[in-house]
Amino acid sequence: MKKLINDPADVVSDALRGMALAHPELRVDHENRVVFRGDAPVRGKVGIVSGGGSGHEPMHGGFVGRGMLDAACAGEVFTSPVPDQMQAATAGVDGGAGVLHIVKNYTGDIMNFEMAAELVAAESGIEVATVVVDDDVAVTDSLYTAGRRGVGTTVLLEKIVGAAAEEGRPLAEVADLAKRVDDAGRSMGMALTSCTVPAAGTPTFELADDEMEIGIGIHGEPGRRRVEVAPAREVAEMLLEPILSDRSFTDGVICFVNGMGGTPLIELYVVYAEVAAILERSGIGVARSLVGPYMTSLEMAGCSVTLLQADDELLRLWDAPVVTPGLRWGA
Amino acid sequence: MGGLSVAVGVDDLTAWLRRFAAVVHERRDELTALDAAIGDADHGSNLDRGMAAVVAVLDDAPPADVAGLLKKTGATLVSKVGGASGPLYGTLFLRMAGAAGDGDLDDAAVARALRAGLDGVVARGKAEPGDKTMVDALGPACDALDAAVEAGEPLSGALAAAAEAAAEGRDATVPMVARKGRASYLGERSAGHADPGATSVTLLVEAAAATLGRS
Numbered sequence: 001m002k003k004l005i006n007d008p009a010d011v012v013s014d015a016l017r018g019m020a021l022a023h024p025e026l027r028v029d030h031e032n033r034v035v036f037r038g039d040a041p042v043r044g045k046v047g048i049v050s051g052g053g054s055g056h057e058p059m060h061g062g063f064v065g066r067g068m069l070d071a072a073c074a075g076e077v078f079t080s081p082v083p084d085q086m087q088a089a090t091a092g093v094d095g096g097a098g099v100l101h102i103v104k105n106y107t108g109d110i111m112n113f114e115m116a117a118e119l120v121a122a123e124s125g126i127e128v129a130t131v132v133v134d135d136d137v138a139v140t141d142s143l144y145t146a147g148r149r150g151v152g153t154t155v156l157l158e159k160i161v162g163a164a165a166e167e168g169r170p171l172a173e174v175a176d177l178a179k180r181v182d183d184a185g186r187s188m189g190m191a192l193t194s195c196t197v198p199a200a201g202t203p204t205f206e207l208a209d210d211e212m213e214i215g216i217g218i219h220g221e222p223g224r225r226r227v228e229v230a231p232a233r234e235v236a237e238m239l240l241e242p243i244l245s246d247r248s249f250t251d252g253v254i255c256f257v258n259g260m261g262g263t264p265l266i267e268l269y270v271v272y273a274e275v276a277a278i279l280e281r282s283g284i285g286v287a288r289s290l291v292g293p294y295m296t297s298l299e300m301a302g303c304s305v306t307l308l309q310a311d312d313e314l315l316r317l318w319d320a321p322v323v324t325p326g327l328r329w330g331a
Numbered sequence: 332m333g334g335l336s337v338a339v340g341v342d343d344l345t346a347w348l349r350r351f352a353a354v355v356h357e358r359r360d361e362l363t364a365l366d367a368a369i370g371d372a373d374h375g376s377n378l379d380r381g382m383a384a385v386v387a388v389l390d391d392a393p394p395a396d397v398a399g400l401l402k403k404t405g406a407t408l409v410s411k412v413g414g415a416s417g418p419l420y421g422t423l424f425l426r427m428a429g430a431a432g433d434g435d436l437d438d439a440a441v442a443r444a445l446r447a448g449l450d451g452v453v454a455r456g457k458a459e460p461g462d463k464t465m466v467d468a469l470g471p472a473c474d475a476l477d478a479a480v481e482a483g484e485p486l487s488g489a490l491a492a493a494a495e496a497a498a499e500g501r502d503a504t505v506p507m508v509a510r511k512g513r514a515s516y517l518g519e520r521s522a523g524h525a526d527p528g529a530t531s532v533t534l535l536v537e538a539a540a541a542t543l544g545r546s
Contacts, residue, residue: 053414076380078371079414107512111418111455115409139516146515199376200360204367219371221513222520 047093058326065324068162086116098127104150138215152306153185189304236274261296401428426451465528486544
């Protein structure tokens, strides 16, 4: 394993130290490993809290700031944070209007956020609502599984819902909007190489030079199938086909091509060109796009595609100003 | 069983937890490798971090009674582990604490506490037998423990039977297709590997068999 780290056990705390120094507009609670907006809590505004395992940077800490998240809890690498962190984040962002927890659908994240919400309810009067993001079409959604994973839609949802909270909308409305965005988003990912979790020290899975893994998540967990490496044109088809057959999309989508951490932007644009061409042939107009590494899986090479069916309201919220280390416009 | 019952006190539980921590530390890479096959490669390191924190509590400020010790263990695991194992192992010990009552545990109370822990894990994780989770090892262990204690077996023998049942349950998870947790995202591809949670909870019951009911 070759990594720019000091000690595998210190990766998360060392990174948070760097983040605090690089972004003095944020406030980092090192003991609880929570990244706060510098001016949190904002009086009268619904607090937006997310979090999850580390290793997905800029998600989630990099999305803290005006117009997006009020706080993000950083777990160990690929391990959900603990309830203490979420309690601290919730208390730290409550401006009297309640707090929304944005949770990606992984058993650990669900259980820890659930315990945190139970503890908050028992120990304080803060009203907490929860939205679970589950947009990954690589995973069968059934009553008998944990359901779909939460992947790329999370980035778009945090932006859109963050903007709605910034407008001063009440918690119930913000929570409803969050569910609407989750319902409107679908994603699918692929990997060319594995990542290496620092604590494990070896690649999570082995892929031959001529193989790629289709239907991966964001934790180096194996995907649905392994196929021969193909040109970007065919990869774009393999990713879009299950998305388009799962939900119907019409004009006005937000199209997000996400890098997994190890793929250069030039390749992501190659993929985006192919994705855009397929959408055009399918009569689906792209209203907004986002291309780049926003929800990574350490140094894994690969990408994911997310389509979000937008409408005028969602587009307006998407365009609203955002000031965070990872996403910044209109300000 | 009457006079045969051996009281399990704070010292016994401390020995159990220390042994479990040592075994988890020793086999941490093996647990992580199992998790890498079907999950996200962190089970060994997470549980090791949690049990190291529990050992630190045992070294620095061990609670003086059985229920307090179990409760502190559960709370420490919830606070330190994260992932799915934090809430699940944490709930296991918190529910054991709730069932323990005041004072030391006799054989039947040990079985009752472990059963309460299992019920907590089922409630928290919403997993059923056959889902390829820790329930598939812990469930058979509780059944075997109940049966042996009821038959009047001494605790050490009853826990040995429970450990054997847990190991069989763990082995039975190999061909299963996961329906809960991160492995469930793999569908059929999750078959062929033992479940990491079933494996670690078997170590927990084996550590109990090696330490409890022997004084």
